[in-house]
Amino acid sequence: xxxxxxxxxxxxxxxxxxALDQVDIEIFDGEFFSLLGPSGSGKTTCLKxxxxxxxxxxxxxxxxxxxxxxxxxxxxxxNTVFQDYALFPHMxxxxxxxxxxxxxxxxKSDQERLIEEILQxxxxxxxxxxxxxxxxxxxxQRVALAxxxxxxxxxxxxxxxxxALDLKLRExxxxxxxxxxxxxxxxxxxxTHDQQxxxxxxxxxxxxxxGRIEQIDTPINIYNKPxxxxxxxxxxxxxIISKNDALSYFNYxxxxxxxxxFVMINQSENLDFxxxxxxxxxxxxxxxxKLLLEKDSIxxxxxxxxxxxxxxxxxxxxxINLSWDKINITDLNE
Amino acid sequence: MSSFLDNCSSYLFRNKHILFLIFLLxxxxxxxxxxxxxxxxxxxxxxxxxxxxxxxxxxxxxLSTITELFTSAANIDILIRTVVLAACVSIGAALIGxxxxxxxxxxxxxxxxxxxxLAIMLPLWSSYLxxxxxxxxxxAKEGIINWFFTKLHLxxxxxxxxSIPVIGGPSLSISYIGMFLVFTxxxxxxMILPIQASLERVPNSLINASYDLGASKRQTFYKVILxxxxxxxxxxxxFTFSLTLGDYIIPYIIGTSKFFIGQAVYTHQxxxxxxxxxxxxxxxxIAVMTAYIYFAKKLGAFNAL
Numbered sequence: 001x002x003x004x005x006x007x008x009x010x011x012x013x014x015x016x017x018x019a020l021d022q023v024d025i026e027i028f029d030g031e032f033f034s035l036l037g038p039s040g041s042g043k044t045t046c047l048k049x050x051x052x053x054x055x056x057x058x059x060x061x062x063x064x065x066x067x068x069x070x071x072x073x074x075x076x077x078x079n080t081v082f083q084d085y086a087l088f089p090h091m092x093x094x095x096x097x098x099x100x101x102x103x104x105x106x107x108k109s110d111q112e113r114l115i116e117e118i119l120q121x122x123x124x125x126x127x128x129x130x131x132x133x134x135x136x137x138x139x140x141q142r143v144a145l146a147x148x149x150x151x152x153x154x155x156x157x158x159x160x161x162x163x164a165l166d167l168k169l170r171e172x173x174x175x176x177x178x179x180x181x182x183x184x185x186x187x188x189x190x191x192t193h194d195q196q197x198x199x200x201x202x203x204x205x206x207x208x209x210x211g212r213i214e215q216i217d218t219p220i221n222i223y224n225k226p227x228x229x230x231x232x233x234x235x236x237x238x239x240i241i242s243k244n245d246a247l248s249y250f251n252y253x254x255x256x257x258x259x260x261x262f263v264m265i266n267q268s269e270n271l272d273f274x275x276x277x278x279x280x281x282x283x284x285x286x287x288x289x290k291l292l293l294e295k296d297s298i299x300x301x302x303x304x305x306x307x308x309x310x311x312x313x314x315x316x317x318x319x320i321n322l323s324w325d326k327i328n329i330t331d332l333n334e
Numbered sequence: 335m336s337s338f339l340d341n342c343s344s345y346l347f348r349n350k351h352i353l354f355l356i357f358l359l360x361x362x363x364x365x366x367x368x369x370x371x372x373x374x375x376x377x378x379x380x381x382x383x384x385x386x387x388x389x390x391x392x393x394x395x396x397l398s399t400i401t402e403l404f405t406s407a408a409n410i411d412i413l414i415r416t417v418v419l420a421a422c423v424s425i426g427a428a429l430i431g432x433x434x435x436x437x438x439x440x441x442x443x444x445x446x447x448x449x450x451x452l453a454i455m456l457p458l459w460s461s462y463l464x465x466x467x468x469x470x471x472x473x474a475k476e477g478i479i480n481w482f483f484t485k486l487h488l489x490x491x492x493x494x495x496x497s498i499p500v501i502g503g504p505s506l507s508i509s510y511i512g513m514f515l516v517f518t519x520x521x522x523x524x525m526i527l528p529i530q531a532s533l534e535r536v537p538n539s540l541i542n543a544s545y546d547l548g549a550s551k552r553q554t555f556y557k558v559i560l561x562x563x564x565x566x567x568x569x570x571x572x573f574t575f576s577l578t579l580g581d582y583i584i585p586y587i588i589g590t591s592k593f594f595i596g597q598a599v600y601t602h603q604x605x606x607x608x609x610x611x612x613x614x615x616x617x618x619x620i621a622v623m624t625a626y627i628y629f630a631k632k633l634g635a636f637n638a639l
Contacts, residue, residue: 072545074550082542083539
C-alpha cells in the first residue's frame with residue numbers, strides 16, 4: 001500500500017499547553033482515516049498542521065513522499081472541508097464551487113463543465129445561482145464538499161463536517177461521504193468527536209488524548225482490544241476494574257475492562273468471573289435496559305433484555321448475580 | 335389600585351402594538367418633527383427666491399433660486415471644489431484606515447484592541463476647534479512641519495510640493511493639501527470603526543478556505559477580504575464624505591479664501607439673508623449622498639451585508 005500522508009514527531013505548543021505531543025501518523029492511499037478524541041485533545045490542531053494553517057514547532061509532514069512541512073497551504077495538494085463550511089457569503093454556489101478553478105485560471109469552458117459535473121455528483125443541480133444564505137445546512141455541506149473535491153486533491157481533510165446537522169441528516173450524509181470517497185478514490189482524513197461516526201465510517205482511527213495519540217487501529221480492534229484505560233473508557237461503554245479490586249474480588253493480577261454486552265445476568269452456569277451486585281441505576285432504552293450495578297467501589301455496566309428467559313426484579317437496590325468469561329475481558333496496564 | 339395596574343400590564347402584554355406605540359411615539363415624533371420636518375421646511379425654502387431690489391424673500395414657488403445655483407460659475411466652482419475634496423478625503427481616510435482596521439480586527443489581543451479603540455476615539459473627546467487650530471499651527475509657515483523640513487535641509491522638497499498648481503499654496507496651512515490633511519485626520523475614526531466592524535465579522539475560516547483552495551495572500555485579499563469589508567468601507571465613506579461636504583470650520587480656519595458649500599450656506603443664511611440660496615446649497619450634499627449610496631449599492635458594495 002502506498003503511503004498518502006506521513007507525519008513524524010509533530011510537536012505543537014500554545015504557551016504552556018502541548019496541543020500536539022510527539023504525534024506520528026501514517027495514512028495509506030485511499031484510506032478513510034479518522035482522528036477521534038474529546039474536545040481539546042489536539043485532533044483539530046493536527047488537521048490544521050496537515051492543511052498548513054498551523055506551523056508545528058518541530059516534526060515533518062510528507063505528502064506522497066514529498067516533504068511539505070514548509071510549503072504554504074495554498075500550494076499543498078490537500079483540501080479542507082471546514083466545520084462551519086466557510087462558504088464565501090458574497091458568492092453564489094457556482095462561484096464558490098469554481099473558486100479554485102478561477103484562481104488556477106482554468107479555461108472558462110472547462111470551468112463550466114467541471115462545475116456542472118461536481119454539482120451533479122453532490123446532487124446540487126439547479127442550485128448554482130443561490131447564495132449560501134439561501135441554502136439549508138445539508139446543502140451548504142454539499143457545496144463545501146463540491147468546492148473541495150473539484151480540485152481532485154490527493155487528500156481531503158474534513159473537520160467535523162457533520163457536527164452542525166441533525167441526526168437523520170447526519171446519518172444520510174455519512175453514507176454519502178463514504179460513497180463520494182469511493183467514487184473519487186481519494187484519502188479522507190476525518191476529524192470527529194463522535195465515536196459512532198468514526199466507528200461506522202473509518203478504515204482506521206487514531207484516538208487522541210491531551211495532544212497524544214493513545215492508539216491507531218481498525219474500529220474493531222479499537223473496540224475489542226483497547227490498549228489503554230482511556231481508549232477502553234472513551235470508546236463505547238465499558239466497566240473498568242482497578243488492579244486492587246481485581247485482586248481482592250476476582251483474584252486476577254491486573255486491572256481490566258469488560259463490555260456490558262458480555263456481562264451475564266443471573267446465569268446458572270459458572271463463568272470465570274462472578275460478582276453479586278446491587279442495581280443502582282436503570283435506564284429504559286427501548287429494546288433493552290441499561291443497568292448500573294454497584295459492589296463496594298466496583299461499578300459494572302450491564303444490559304438486560306426483558307424478553308430473556310431469566311426474568312429479574314427490576315428495582316433499584318435489588319441484588320443480582322453477574323458473571324463473564326475471561327476471553328471477553330481486556331487487560332489494562334495502569 | 336394594584337389590581338388596576340395588574341390589569342393594565344396584562345392588557346399591554348396581550349396587545350403588544352399598543353405597548354410599542356406608547357414607547358415609540360415620543361422618539362418617532364422627535365425624529366419626524368424635529369429632524370425631518372424642520373429639514374424639509376428648510377429645503378422647501380429653496381423653492382422661494384430673493385427679491386433683487388428689496389432684498390426680501392418672496393414666498394412664491396419658483397425654480398429661480400435653484401437655477402441660479404447651477405448657472406452661476408462661482409456657485410458651480412464651490413460645488414465642484416467641495417465634492418472633489420470630500421471624495422479625496424474619503425479615499426485618503428480609507429487608505430489610511432483600512433490597514434489599522436485590519437490589524438485591529440485580525441491580529442490584536444483583546445487588551446490591545448481596547449487600547450486601539452481608545453487611541454482612535456480619544457481625539458474625539460477633545461474639542462474639535464482646538465484640534466483644528468492646533469493643525470493650523472502645525473501646518474503654518476512657522477510651524478513644526480516647516481521647522482522639521484528646514485532641519486533636514488529638505489525645504490526645497492516642501493516648496494516643490496507647495497508649488498504644485500491648484501493644491502499648493504503659500505504654506506501648508508493655506509492650501510488644499512493642508513485641508514486634505516486636516517479633514518482626513520478629523521474624520522479618520524469614522525472610517526476605521528465601520529471597517530473594523532465589518533472585518534471582525536469575517537471568520538478566519540473563510541480566509542483559510544481561500545488559501546486552502548489555492549489563492550495566494552494577494553488573491554485572498556482582493557477576492558475575499560476586500561469584498562467582505564466593502565460594506566464597512568462604504569459606511570465609513572458615507573460618514574467622511576457627508577461630514578466633509580457639510581463642514582465649514584476647517585475651510586474657514588485652514589485653507590484659502592475660496593468658499594466651500596458649508597461656508598456658502600453659512601454666509602447666505604447669515605449676513606446675506608438669502609435663505610433660499612442657502613437652502614438650495616444644502617440640497618446638494620443630500621443629492622450627492624443619495625446618488626453616492628445608490629451607485630455604491632448598484633456596484634454591489636452592500637452585497638456582503
